[in-house]
Amino acid sequence: MTKPRPSHFDPASARPNGPAVLGISGYSGSGKTQLVTQLIPVLTNCGLRVSTLKHAHHRFDVDQPGKDSHRHRQAGAQQVLIASSQRWVLMSELAGAPEPGLGDLLKRLDPVDLVLIEGFKRETFPKIEVFRSEAGNPSLWQDPEFADDIIAVASSDAKPPACALPWLDLDKPATIADFIFQALDLCHGPA
Numbered sequence: 001m002t003k004p005r006p007s008h009f010d011p012a013s014a015r016p017n018g019p020a021v022l023g024i025s026g027y028s029g030s031g032k033t034q035l036v037t038q039l040i041p042v043l044t045n046c047g048l049r050v051s052t053l054k055h056a057h058h059r060f061d062v063d064q065p066g067k068d069s070h071r072h073r074q075a076g077a078q079q080v081l082i083a084s085s086q087r088w089v090l091m092s093e094l095a096g097a098p099e100p101g102l103g104d105l106l107k108r109l110d111p112v113d114l115v116l117i118e119g120f121k122r123e124t125f126p127k128i129e130v131f132r133s134e135a136g137n138p139s140l141w142q143d144p145e146f147a148d149d150i151i152a153v154a155s156s157d158a159k160p161p162a163c164a165l166p167w168l169d170l171d172k173p174a175t176i177a178d179f180i181f182q183a184l185d186l187c188h189g190p191a
Helices: 032-045 068-074 102-107 173-183
Strands: 020-025 050-054 079-083 088-092 114-118 127-131 150-155 167-169
Touching: 020 032, 032 050, 032 114, 032 127, 032 173, 050 102, 068 079, 127 173, 150 173, 167 173
Parallel strands: 020 114, 020 127, 050 114, 127 150, 150 167
Antiparallel strands: 079 088
């Protein structure tokens, strides 16, 4: 069953006066994380402030058993904030509450120009699909459940004749970044 989708997505609508949002979507093993980590320095070198939001489909921990923060959580702390001179992290236990939605998570980020989102492929917002035929997964751009959100495909495969979307070379992150600037109408741009 496909969900109703808006006729036009305004990237700023995800967060009033907030950042543009762009998903990097695809199946596991397609190279999403690799592309995100290649795009971040290209985009930040062009002057953008970039954050990322990653959805995990499994249980995860950012601290380790035996560490003080882990012991605090195990003792029942609702939130644990760890801070140092280099970074800080806030961990919140859901304690049976529903998983926060994408909009709620975006509101927790500091102000930036662009949020790259890995995961949340069932949410409605613009996405670049990372596709590798050798991974053996179907393409999202051909799936009616996801096709409306895919604005381009990044792949090392040859473009199929049936694809009307922009086909971006996965091995050229600067070209993909240029597409992102144009597609999201961002004020900075590659030099």
